[in-house]
Amino acid sequence: MPQSTLTVLIIIAAVLLLAVFIAAIVLGIRAERRRRLAETLEKRRDDEVQYAFIINPSKPQAATQRLHIQEFCRSKGLNRIRFYDTQLDKDGRACALEALEDGADVVIAVGGDGTVRTVASAVSGTGHALGIIPIGTGNLFARNMGIPVDDIDAALTVATSHGSRLVDMGRLRLLDHPEDDHGHAFLIIAGIGFDAAMIDDTDPALKANISWLAYFVGGIKNLFAPKFRGNLTITSSDGSTHSIKNLDFRTIMAGNCGQIPVFSLMPAASYDDGILDFEIIDTTGGILGWANLFGDVVHQTITGKPEQNPLSTNSTVEQVQGITAEITLEKPAKAQVDGDMLPETKHIRFSVDQRALIVRVPDTSTLKTAQVAAANATSDFAETTSILEPVK
Known part of the structure; x- marks a missing residue:
């Protein structure tokens, strides 16, 4: 056997062994997490109150999960349950409001981030708890809360037992749409500009097949x-x-949670610190600018700091913390809240309802995520950002 061929085979074997080793570590970590979660859930006390399950029937597994939920509750002796189906003309918010009027003590969203967002919009500020059974594509908020996304029984145990934490609720209000009677809630990220256009151009069928990776296709359509x-x-x-006046940008986002699959968009964002993290993004130089921006996201994902890659030359990522932000545009643009599209708008306001939402979670430790996020934050976002100046 030629030496070159032998070398190639050795390299391939080494790569395969490394891949197996990494896979074993990942599986081991997941198994340990499952074990710890099981131990935690065994200690929780069932809460025998009236439950309202707001379910999105459009999800492929909705019918099966409805039967599973009924059987789970029956086995636990939880008999005061009622289901509310979302419809095209009746979203999760309307269903949750109806459930609360019917006397529900805990409202549980069964669906993806869109269902969770709209249900939370109604439950926020009422003193009633929100439970989450994640059966969507991304389930980003559930992941940020540590709620199991691949074990419905574990998620049901969390939702129907004692153990909650207070969470901030973001709001995006369309100031040029007087017909809106409320600010549109978001729990993860809302934005205007490129991010909304990317989401709007993402094929739902492709998203169903390859999950959040489908957003890259929508993004490519809007690069130029x-x-x-x-x-x-x-x-x-x-x-x-x-x-700042006459600001040119690609997108402006407001984050309550900054973690998405694989990447960290806003490393200092915390869902219980009473503030939003605003990210102002711009690029120049065509593809080079977008490549720089991708490098920025990878850099802050690795470092855990809200800072740019020092090698970036054609992208800017300004990160500022605050309680409100108001944007007035020259031309209408698309906006989104947690991946749900809103009408085009020229005038919006982001705001935050501080610790207004009670969410049932597996981990109710007293260490606030705000303390962890603060360790990653710069000394003062408003001082360190280069484009924003205090109003005189």
């Missing part, structure tokens, strides 16, 4: 779309305001 221009004002938690 025109930039957006407008005025931006952010109010910090101390009441000071910071503003």
